[in-house]
């Protein structure tokens with residue numbers, strides 16, 4: 388996804404910078420904390436709370452995965468196929484290294500100051516990196532990939548592989564191009580790259596992905612996918628952002644036929660429910676006689692006025708929008724959405740699409756009419772409904 392990125396500074400020379408150590412052209416180094424290996428750090432994805440304020444465990448998991456991605460691809464490009472062992476070992480930051488080193492870091496996975504110095508990097512310039520952005524700089528036998536966050540470090544690895552000629556045209560192996568090269572030392576790079584758009588990917592509301600597809604997305608620095616997918620930790624590890632929502636909010640969180648969740652004082656039968664936080668409105672009572680007070684029976688005024696009558700026509704993603712000028716209806720809708728986002732199936736979501744009903748008709752009550760047309764509801768609102776334009 389090169390067009391979405393702006394290279395601010397690029398100097399690249401593929402000339403040899405350092406002689407290769409016999410057997411191990413380069414060592415990948417990073418601080419994985421208590422993890423015994425990059426495999427262990429990468430495999431810890433399911434044990435991590437990806438939503439809490441502790442970013443260190445998230446970062447070690449993603450950078451462990453990034454180190455493995457780098458190792459596997461470097462072996463395919465440069466490796467001696469006669470050897471079963473990797474020629475690009477992954478070690479801690481304090482390990483003695485005889486040949487070149489590629490060091491990974493981000494704010495939570497620190498790079499030793501002497502390594503930064505050897506690569507010609509100052510800590511102050513790295514502190515300004517934005518999320519998803521990264522810096523790659525090499526000097527002699529040291530190359531540092533440093534992300535503004537964990538995802539930036541992962542993207543830095545993919546940038547390096549891209550510059551070495553690797554292409555992921557499609558998720559399948561036969562759509563992956565990995566060139567074969569002789570090791571000639573570290574490429575000499577001074578690169579800073581960041582995304583021009585925060586999200587890049589697909590509006591997918593179903594769990595239609597698979598592991599190969601998610602690898603392909605991350606490798607091409609695509610990051611927008613759906614919370615409807617099952618394996619959230621695997622997606623978070625790869626820097627994918629999960630979205631949710633759509634047209635179904637009113638059906639799911641203000642459905643006229645759902646039971647009213649509060650103890651409405653005029654209704655006999657809700658004593659076991661919480662106190663009603665809303666003022667009484669145009670109470671209808673148990674109109675359908677099913678013994679349950681529904682939202683529309685408790686508060687018909689919350690729903691859209693169409694042709695002089697309140698409409699409870701909210702089915703799936705279509706119908707008549709609720710009365711959006713009613714603050715209590717909006718409060719109840721938002722309360723239920725917040726519960727879903729905090730403890731429900733959307734709790735891992737990074738963003739939400741809030742759309743009204745698909746092609747939904749708007750409420751015609753005086754207050755809603757005063758707010759302007761549906762088209763003007765999100766822009767500057769006129770004080771009165773604008774006159775219908777006539778055309779020649």
Ligand SMILES: [Zn+2]
Nearest residue numbers: 710750752755
């Ligand atoms: Zn209204």
